[in-house]
Amino acid sequence: MKQETFGRFEVGSCSRSTELQEERELIQNPNLNPGSSSLSSVVNECKKRRPINFCQEEEEERSLKKRRIVQDTTIPEWLVNVMMREEINGYDPKLILAKKLYKSDIDKVQSRLSLPSNQVVTSDFLSEEESRVIYEQSVLKNRTEGLSVVLVDPLLKKHVVDLRKWKMGGNWNYVFVDGWNQVVSTNTFKVGNVYHVWSFRSGGGKLCFALVPPRNSSDSGHGGSSSGLSSR
Secondary structure (H helix, E strand, O other): OOOEEEOOEEEOOOOHHHHHHHHHHHHHOOOOOOOOHHHHHHHHHHHHOOOOOHHHHHHHHHHHHHHHHHHHOOOOHHHHHHHOOOOOOOEEEEEEEEEEOOHHHOOOOOOOEEEOHHHOOOOOOOOHHHHHHHHHHHHHOOOOOOEEEEEEOOOOEEEEEEEEEEEEOOEEEEEEOOOHHHHHHHOOOOOOOEEEEEEEEOOOOOEEEEEEOOOOOOOOOOOOOHHHOEEO
16 A cells, blocks of 8 residues: 655554554453553554545635635625615725624724734725825824725714724734724624624725624614615
């Protein structure tokens, strides 16, 4: 039988000779303690030689990841309805990330929603000019305000918030500030809630975001009809 070496392990069937050796030891010495070092070494060696199909496991893992991405990036009907509103006429939707709410995200003293950079799925949602504005405010500090954007909350209310970048834990994360407390006051967010953050453009090209509620949500404030879309 063909055997291939992977590090210290051999990929293939457990050696038949090893199994026979183990059986012979037990037959020749029936009083042999199963926990003895001699038998243990044989058993351990056999375990080391068990088939290890790394390629198949890696392929299955990659396949699962691909399926998750395809499912997550499907544009939700809720968002489509929001974008089709006459006063928005949105286009170019992009999934930014799935955001799990933490206590700090809904704390009015913190007054911000963080979007961790290492969780961002799509990074090209900003135009060159928008990136420049955020850079000047966040890094160069020569602007007092960040990028003004529209945020549609799960209750279909429109808010104007500031998009900036803050250095948090050694990483530069996007954050919604000025106006975020109003979003928190309007909604009934709870720690642990998960919302998908999407970006899109209004008919005039303005950058907008939406906190899309879970698809299985049924109440009017989380996934209901978009007919109640209004500004705050």
